[in-house]
Amino acid sequence: MKRYISSTLVIMLAGLLAFSGSTQHATAQTPNRGTAVLPGQSQIHDRQILVExxxxxxxxxxxxxxxxxxxxxxxxxxxxxxxxxxxxxxxxDDYEAVFRRLENDPNIRSVTPNVVKHISEYIPNDPLFLGTASDVESGLASGAGSPALSNQWGLLISGAQDAWEVTTGKNNIVVAVLDTGAKLDHEDLKNRLWNNPGEAKDGTDTDGNGFVDDVHGYDFQGYSLPVGGGAGSGGDGDPTDEEAKSADTVFDSHGTSTASIVAGQTNNGVGMSGVAGGNTPSSGVRLMICRVGTASTISLAAEIGAIDYAVNNGAHVITMSFGGESGGDAEENAINRAWNAGVYVCAAAGNYPQGAAAGVDLPAGFDNCVAVGATTIFSPDSVNVGPGAQVVSEYRPSYSKTGPEVEICAPGTRVISAAWGGSNATVDGYMDSFQHQFTGTSAATPVVAGLAALLYSVLPDPESVTANQTVRDRINSTAKDLGQAGRDEQFGFGRIEMGEALAAFATGKDGDANGDGFVDEADLALIIANYGKRSTDAGYTAQMDLNSDGVIDELDVLEIGKYYEAAP
Structure with missing residues (x-):
């Protein structure tokens, strides 16, 4: 039966201020996505309809x-x-009359208003609470930490450092960030971008995938592909946040923030630490940047086009820090196809009073999309955490939406993240203001995406179509239960516990290539015997790849030298 599943697709990504489960899917209730009421014209892009x-x-x-x-x-x-x-x-013309006429045509499978998604950030007005190297309470296992780590309370409370003992992220794992685009040359992002292996930036579609110059991702705003094949038009191969780029005074960039939370380069001596940002220049997961709109408008067409692109080009995780009313079958079908391909899909549950009129936003509320809520440790309960704020026991901030679809939570208030850094970047005397505070389920969602990417990094077969369910179950089953016992509508299964989620995949000591508990000549012999093998080669194992860069080489020998201790 053909139907329009939802009206207003007003998706509001939330970027608010800064510091801040495993799913029994059988008990999760499906959100009410059906309504015969069309959205108002203000919520439909240029009186348009998607016809299938x-x-x-x-x-x-x-x-x-x-x-x-x-x-x-x-x-x-x-x-x-x-x-x-x-x-x-x-x-x-009467929009609804035309819509109903198309809807009742037997030659048409589905019709959906080309609803508009809006992202709405809460920009903090308080000074940034960035630390310096001397403020770092604890760094990585190697003893070197990023200067802002002490202010990244969400990583500390979620056990990121324990997770990093197992992996800091592999460079063969790809996270598609669907957002406003990003600052591609940002110091914490430029070495973490996905590189399309078959594409060159030469003005042609080098790899024949239908997208010209998509070296690091694609800008889907206004993009279309002709039915029956042929060259695409309307988009471009530069997924830079164009709004932030066009205004020198812009400090914030929503997409830059979310991307950096997933995999901002870690242990590089500058800025902030991403969840899966690696601990060496060549490690860390890779970010496929998909620009789907601006800070005010994301079209349904751009969203589903980007999801399709991410699936077809090897993404393991899709993160979407936006939400609102449903985009109907067109949106859910795109989500389902991604999930069925083995992709872990997560989205922001939404922020009150934004997004859907009631309940958890879509796409987060779809069955095959993980709905992410937020937690905080700051009192009073506010999106603007001021100098007088008190640190209290973790709780759900009032902005984080609730409902039976909420599956998991992560720190979402006052989260340190990368920013664009325009001419007004000086904040309270802090000159290197490429980092800022970011609040909302928009901030919590990429934290979960980063954890998912860490788990893909240690799975024996991350390309399996069931890998996403393994990741989903692991995240949910190891979450810290908050609120009512068991799954509840405020926290889902609880707040993520990164260390617990990765504990089952621990391979032993740093430098221990053969897993015998010692770092000695036997490990060196194993590295030499397998020297030059890559992650795609037979005989390669993650345990031998001591620096997690996807190849067994002299850098792994150096890791053995660093931790060498002869067996007694």
Missing amino acids: LQSNGDAKSASAAMASKGVSMVDTLSLSYTDYMVVRVPDG
């Missing part, structure tokens, strides 16, 4: 068919699994 035909035809006949229905063709969106036509209802 029962069968594909050539573009010319499809355009003629749409003209006979009183609409004009704007774009076509050819995904891996279906084709959509983006059509426009003329000004002055």
Whole structure:
């Protein structure tokens, strides 16, 4: 039965101020996504509708068919699994009447308003609480930490350092960050970007995937692909946050923030530490930057196009710090396809009073998307944590949405993250203001995505279509139970415990390539015997790859030298 599942797709990513389970899916309730009421025109992009035909035809006949229905063709969106036509209802015509006419056409499989998603950040007005190297309470196992680690309370309380004893992230694991784009040359991001192995920035579609110059990801704002194939148009291969770039006074960049929380370069002596940012220049997971809109508008077409791209280009994790009313079957089908391909998909549960009119936002509320809520340790309960704030026991901040769909929580208030850093970047005398405070379920979601990426880094087969369920179950089963015993509507299964989640994958001591409990000549012999093997080669094991860079080489020999201790 053809139906429009939801109306207003007003997705609000939340960036608020800074410091801040495992799923029994059988007990999770499916959100109410069905409504016969269409959203208002302010929530629909340029009077547009996404139309999915029962069968594909050539573009010319499809355009003629749409003209006979009183609409004009704007774009076509050819995904891996279906084709959509983006059509426009003329000004002055009754939008709902046209929509219903299309909805009742037996030749049309589905119709969905091209709803608009909005991201709305709460910009903090208090001084930044960034630490310096002397403020670091504890660094990585190697003894070297990032200067802002002492202010990254969310990493400390969630056991990130224990997780890092197991892995800091492998560079063959890819996280797709669907957001406003990012500052690609940021000091904490530039070495963590995904590099499309078959693409060159030469003005052509080198790898033949339909996207020109998509070296680090793609800008999907306004992008379309013709039904039946051919060159795409409307997007570009530069997923930079264009809004932040165009205004020198801009300090904030929502997408830069979320990307850095996932995998900002760790242990590089500058800035902040990402959850899966590695501990050497070549380690850490990789960030596929997918720009899906601006701080005010994300279209459904851009979102589902980016999801399809991420799946087709090898992403293991998709993180979306936005939400609102449902995008209907078009949105849920995209989520389902990603999940069925083995991708761990997570999204912000939403912030009151933004997003959906009631309950958890979509896409977070879909069954195959993990809904992430936030926790905090600051009192009073406010998005702006001032100098007089008190540190208290962890609780759910009032902005974090609740409901049966909430699956897991992570620190979300006053989270240190990377920023764009425009001309007004000096904050309270701190000159290197590439970092700032970030609050909301927008901030909590990439923390969960980072943990998922760490887990993919240690799975024996991260490419398995069941890897995402393994990751989901591990995160939920090891969460710290908060609130009512068991799963509840405020915290889901609880707040993530990174160390506990990775504990089962611990391989022993640093430098111990053979797992015998000692770092000695036997480990060196094993490295020499397997020298040059890469993660894709037979005989490669993660335990031998001591620096987690995907290749067994002289750098692993150096790791043995660092921890050498002859057996008694």
